[in-house]
Amino acid sequence: MSDARFVHIVDEVPELEGRSDGPVLLVALEGFLDAGNASATAVEHLLGEDRGRVVASFEVDELYDYRARRPPMTFSEDHYSDYVAPRLVVRLLEDELGAPYLLLSGPEPDTRWEGFARAVRLVVQHFDVRLVVSLGSVPMAVPHTRPVQLTNHATSSRLLVQENVWKGEIRVPASAQSLLELRLGEWGHDAMGFVAHIPHYVAQFPYPQASLALLEGVEDVTGLQWDSEPLRLAGEARQVELATQIADSDEVREVVTGLEQQYDAFHTASANLLAEDQPLPSGEELGEQFEQFLARLEDPED
Structure with a gap:
């Protein structure tokens, strides 16, 4: 089966011609590696009002399980009036300084x-991509009151x-995004990525401060620059919401305090994931004490 069957690539992209180095390709797929909607929020921030030009489009019907994730x-009253089809595309965008880069986004392939x-390798070769950078996030036993950690x-x-x-x-569950990085390395292409650590008790809610941390990491390694002030403000607002909710529960405050102590002890010791004499709260403790907390987050007017 031809690899070209899965993707259609635009032949001519003048914005990328005549440059001394190839563009960066950012990869942020919806699905498994997106706790707190961190990468999805980052993608929406990058796209903004100007959604960019699509320069490569993947054959979604070959990759998507419609029954598992129904679009x-x-x-409307007596007829179907609209259908939002899933799209997996590469867009050409520019950063704040006018530097072009590519963004691959959309649903993670199911098959x-x-x-x-x-x-994707065809896309990398066609546009002479110099570096592929993936964005992801996972739930972790970390407190929301400390800076977002990144694993690179x-x-x-x-x-x-x-x-x-x-x-x-x-050993971790595989994803299409992580397999892509592995294969690109085997094929001799530079690829890397960042995974943000999301407080597991809010992993199903938007966590914009993680999106900000991911984009700051990308800026450091690529030289691309964006106006991240909207994400910073959204993150601050989210922190206020969390503080308000937690203030109503002594049990939740105790668990957060325990996570803070563990976080601080580890960063002081700089040794093991779990610092000595700082036991991680059990799954039952966390589940019981955050159950009501999460319910309040879903209904903040309650």
Whole structure:
């Protein structure tokens, strides 16, 4: 099966011609690696009102499971009037300084991950992409009252920009996005990414401060620049909301305090993920004490 079957690439993109180096390709897929909607919010911030020009489009019908993730339709009185089809595309955008870059966004493929990875390789080769950077987020036992931590990963150690907070090796569920990075490295293309740590008790709600941290990480490694003030303000507003909700529950405050102590002890010791004498609250404790807290977040007027 031809790899080109999965993607249609625009032949001529004058904005990328005649440059001394190739563009950066950002990858942020909806689905598995998006706790707190961190990467999705970052994508919406980057797109803004000018959605950019689509320079590559993937064949969604080959990659998407419609029954698992049914797209929305509008029913108006007696007829279907609208259908929001899923789109997996690469857009050409510009940063605040006018530097062009590419953004691959849309739903994570449900099937044919290997075919998808090879199709992205065609995009990388066609536009002479110099670096692929992925954005993701996962729920972690961290407090919302501390700075958002990022784990960085790359196909080569020379691409890493920081030391991660933990060491060792773990087995994690795969994703199309992580497999893409692995394959790009095997094919000789530079690829890296950042994963934001989201407080697990708010992982199902938007967490814009994580989106800000992800984009700041991208700025550091690519030289691209954006106006991130809207994300900063949204993050501050979210912190106020959380503080208001937590103030109503002694039990929740105790758990957050425990996470704060664990966070601070670890960063002081700079040793293990769980600092000595700072036990992690059990899953039952966290679940019971945040159940009512989450319910209040869903209905803030209650």
